Amino acid sequence: MSPDVQQQEDQQQQQQPPVINFVLSFLLVGLAWGFTTPFIRRAAKDHRPGVHPLLDRPSVRQSRIRRAAFTALFAVIDLLRNPRYAVPLVLNLTGSVWFFLLVGRAELSLTVPIVNTVAFLFTVLGEWWVEGKVISRDTMIGMLLSVGGIALCVQSKNAS
Template identity: 40%
Template structure:
């Protein structure tokens, strides 16, 4: 059952990554004098930008769920599922947003990730 929670966490982390990246566009154009002022203006830009803050909150909610689920799960199952599937969900959500998958190796990698996760889960059940 905990495997389902880790898949949900991976989906929350991975699906929000492309949105966070897109939401932060424009931060590189902020120019201020002094490092502290630069940091504060960049922070203000991100906090006031709903295209960044909404996926960020969902992403961090996934982190809270991960932390809560770790209390009753095996690390040997949690880490491979969440880390590898986060990669998969990031690629798929980016693809849904119009990003191109440029190399056939990416498809092979996704299949290998799924096979590896399936082996980890089946071994623990």
């Protein structure tokens, strides 16, 4: 290996943030994606759309496209005006921004499976918290196998 290549590799390693930053980032994205999902689901299930007189106008009722467009628009507006839906949604979308920033810095083949696994784990915990769902033995085994699989992926990257 030439000295220039070795020097470039040393500079790249020095520019990388500590591993704990990546671990915390993975956890935050997984938390934002996974733990908020049960809250979004509960708010969407409990949602009762308001009355919108515009939908009763003849010009809207006669046009299938207008009726569908206005119905969809009012559904989105009604949900976003509901803090029980909007707050978890904003946190969830913030996780997507964090993920975008993380993908640019971390190893892609580790980032995607780690974040998705952590999101799954937090979704299970969120369902337990929000809906009182019991975490079954099979789900617990699946969670442990998922974590074990991620550990194998991380170990294989460190070995190479």
